[in-house]
Amino acid sequence: MNIHEYQTKELLRGFGVPVPNGRVAHNVDNAATIAEDLGGERWVVKAQIHAGGRGKGGGVRVASSLEEVRQFTDEMIGTYLVTPQTGEQGRLVQRVLIEQACKINKEYYLGMVIDRATQRITVIASASGGMNIEEVAKTDPDRVIREAVDPAIGLAGFQCRKIAARMGLAGKQIGEAAKIMQALYRCFRDKDALLAEINPLAAIDEGRLMALDAKMSFDSNAMYRHSDIIELRDFDEEDVKEVEASGHGLNYIALDGDVGCIVNGAGLAMATMDAISFHKGRPANFLDVGGGASPEKVGNAFRIVLQDPNVKAILVNIFAGINRCDWIAEGLVQAMRDQDIQVPIVVRLAGTNVEKGAPILKASGFPFIMADNLDDAATKVVAVLEAAA
Amino acid sequence: MSVFVHRHSRVIIQGFTGQHATFHAEESMHNGTTVVGGVTPGKGGQQHLGLPVFDTVHQAVAETGADVSGIFVPPAFAADAIMEALEAGIGVIVVIADGIPVQDMVRVKRYALGKNAIIIGPNTPGIITPGACKVGIMPSHIYSPGRIGVVSRSGTLNYEAVQQMSELGMGQTTSVGIGGDPVNGTDFVTVLRAFEADPETEAVIMIGEIGGPQEVEAARWAKENMSKPLVGFVAGVSAPAGRRMGHAGAIISGEADTANAKMDLMEELGVHVVRNPALIGETAKRVFS
Numbered sequence: 001m002n003i004h005e006y007q008t009k010e011l012l013r014g015f016g017v018p019v020p021n022g023r024v025a026h027n028v029d030n031a032a033t034i035a036e037d038l039g040g041e042r043w044v045v046k047a048q049i050h051a052g053g054r055g056k057g058g059g060v061r062v063a064s065s066l067e068e069v070r071q072f073t074d075e076m077i078g079t080y081l082v083t084p085q086t087g088e089q090g091r092l093v094q095r096v097l098i099e100q101a102c103k104i105n106k107e108y109y110l111g112m113v114i115d116r117a118t119q120r121i122t123v124i125a126s127a128s129g130g131m132n133i134e135e136v137a138k139t140d141p142d143r144v145i146r147e148a149v150d151p152a153i154g155l156a157g158f159q160c161r162k163i164a165a166r167m168g169l170a171g172k173q174i175g176e177a178a179k180i181m182q183a184l185y186r187c188f189r190d191k192d193a194l195l196a197e198i199n200p201l202a203a204i205d206e207g208r209l210m211a212l213d214a215k216m217s218f219d220s221n222a223m224y225r226h227s228d229i230i231e232l233r234d235f236d237e238e239d240v241k242e243v244e245a246s247g248h249g250l251n252y253i254a255l256d257g258d259v260g261c262i263v264n265g266a267g268l269a270m271a272t273m274d275a276i277s278f279h280k281g282r283p284a285n286f287l288d289v290g291g292g293a294s295p296e297k298v299g300n301a302f303r304i305v306l307q308d309p310n311v312k313a314i315l316v317n318i319f320a321g322i323n324r325c326d327w328i329a330e331g332l333v334q335a336m337r338d339q340d341i342q343v344p345i346v347v348r349l350a351g352t353n354v355e356k357g358a359p360i361l362k363a364s365g366f367p368f369i370m371a372d373n374l375d376d377a378a379t380k381v382v383a384v385l386e387a388a389a
Numbered sequence: 390m391s392v393f394v395h396r397h398s399r400v401i402i403q404g405f406t407g408q409h410a411t412f413h414a415e416e417s418m419h420n421g422t423t424v425v426g427g428v429t430p431g432k433g434g435q436q437h438l439g440l441p442v443f444d445t446v447h448q449a450v451a452e453t454g455a456d457v458s459g460i461f462v463p464p465a466f467a468a469d470a471i472m473e474a475l476e477a478g479i480g481v482i483v484v485i486a487d488g489i490p491v492q493d494m495v496r497v498k499r500y501a502l503g504k505n506a507i508i509i510g511p512n513t514p515g516i517i518t519p520g521a522c523k524v525g526i527m528p529s530h531i532y533s534p535g536r537i538g539v540v541s542r543s544g545t546l547n548y549e550a551v552q553q554m555s556e557l558g559m560g561q562t563t564s565v566g567i568g569g570d571p572v573n574g575t576d577f578v579t580v581l582r583a584f585e586a587d588p589e590t591e592a593v594i595m596i597g598e599i600g601g602p603q604e605v606e607a608a609r610w611a612k613e614n615m616s617k618p619l620v621g622f623v624a625g626v627s628a629p630a631g632r633r634m635g636h637a638g639a640i641i642s643g644e645a646d647t648a649n650a651k652m653d654l655m656e657e658l659g660v661h662v663v664r665n666p667a668l669i670g671e672t673a674k675r676v677f678s
Contacts, residue, residue: 114491114492114495114571114572116571116572116600116601116602116603116638117601117602119494119495119498119572120495121492121495134643150499151492151495151496151499152496152499189492192490192491192492194491219490219491219492221464221488221489221490221491221637222490222491222492222493224465225465225490251635253629253632253634255627255629263545264545265543265544265545265546265635266543266545266569266598266634266635266636266639267541267542267543267544267545267546267547267569267596267598267624267635267636267639268543268545268546268548268549269545269634269635270543270546270598270599270624270625270627270628270634270635270639271543271546271549271622271624271666272666273625273626273627273628274624274625274626274627274648274665274666275665275666275667276627277626277627278626278664278665278666278667283627286628286634286635288635291526319545319548319549319552320528321514321526321527321528321544321545321548322526350548350549350552351528351531351548351552352528373552373553373556373667374549374553374666374667375665375667375668378667
């Protein structure tokens, strides 16, 4: 689960990370009032969307007057901001963050992840701030500092000083950076984060360090113990169909092909997409109905898959372990009765109660195309599409 | 022989009296597994499925001599249950729960250091040595005793591969689901090492997916240390970058995380890579005969 920059900064401020003075604005008047309250001569107006690369799309602008604050806010709010991460259609800007601008002397990178290799929370830092850290890792891997944290000890002071020194910090900046790292670690640990990024961590006037941009994402499996973070979720930033699917206990991700997929299990769902691609077909979605799929759940899966107008055929692939093929079959028949389904449907059932499932489909009289195995299913769905084309 | 669980394994179930646990414990018992009791805090002293229920794992181990535990408690309580099993000296701990907070697992792995136990999962269908011991939720009837070791991250894709093998007459020594989470108890290398050491296992099928360095690390280890043939598949060739594909661990975060990048490297390292998931069984048959 991701949150906005202004939310991340408020959260980090509470843990003791220095961030610029600023507040979020929802309209032009609001923005001007905030800028006036903050004082100073220059302000940064930052579009608040979850996608990165905002600067490249004109979503981060420095205003030298209250008039400019109004103008930039007006130009951002209500428009679709296109960045390298949003796709062509862009993302609707509904609020902007107004901050006091500061003079930047040097930019650093400070992040934390749960590293798959060490299986621990790991600090990632670099003297090359303001850039994509993955680019730095590729072009100049020596400039990326990694330090894994022992969960029983926490991020130790000496580790922070070691990282700070390698980042090229000196003097009182070392202690300052150590404090920021430990504050970030406490926030990361206490709030069950999966990723935190301060980029840039900037040295500003008199060498003080400040988090000029910040991003965090959280472990949705742990959100039951963080009601304060759940409140920050912004559904406008999420795909409507994906949110609807998750409400039905389905895991759905839209893709750009024409073969709708309804599968149980994440691994098999991916493999089904792969089998379709192997036969030169193009999957329209990833959909995992999960374990214990009821007929209602199957019906909802059809509804969501068919909301995509590109879907020209559907492949249902169920390998029932915890699931039961007879229930899935009943769900399929029910969906055909309840919904106006015009596309051909290829069905492959295997596993628990498969001997009961197939007769239900046959007895229904609906034109299901039955497949014996995964290869047969992928071949048939691609053939059906070719025949229709 | 087999790996991790066998006919002499003595199994307890944590969260024993719950609905799913009850169903799958019975299934396991019907398939030759020696279940010796279970743990449900507050229900100690009762009988369930004709077996004793204990309040703590410590008591269960002392009374029954259990050495394997299947954990069926909900995700929010799973980390504590794993540590309880570790502390009680259980040697093989199978964690079914899907949705354990990642940082809980980071702490559990720290706690497990030096404890000489194998944690299978979380987010796994479990482990099965066909006909001898099953701890998990997989449909037992698709497995049969044989000579091939199977290890996978995904559950249903494990079933898919096993079914393909069965249709071609190949059985399994043991099938291990290491689970779909980014921080998990046992990695591919640990399981490959066990299969290599097991005299009955003649060859191994490894099924991975997008995200993380595990598959390539395993292939690298196998090149140096493994004498038995290894067939590999990585799911998610058609998955877009940056999107989490169902499993918490299945996300492409960099170029090395993609299915094709992993399979290319695995191939270079001598793994027999299958590009079409529908042909895992056939490829195994060809390579192993």
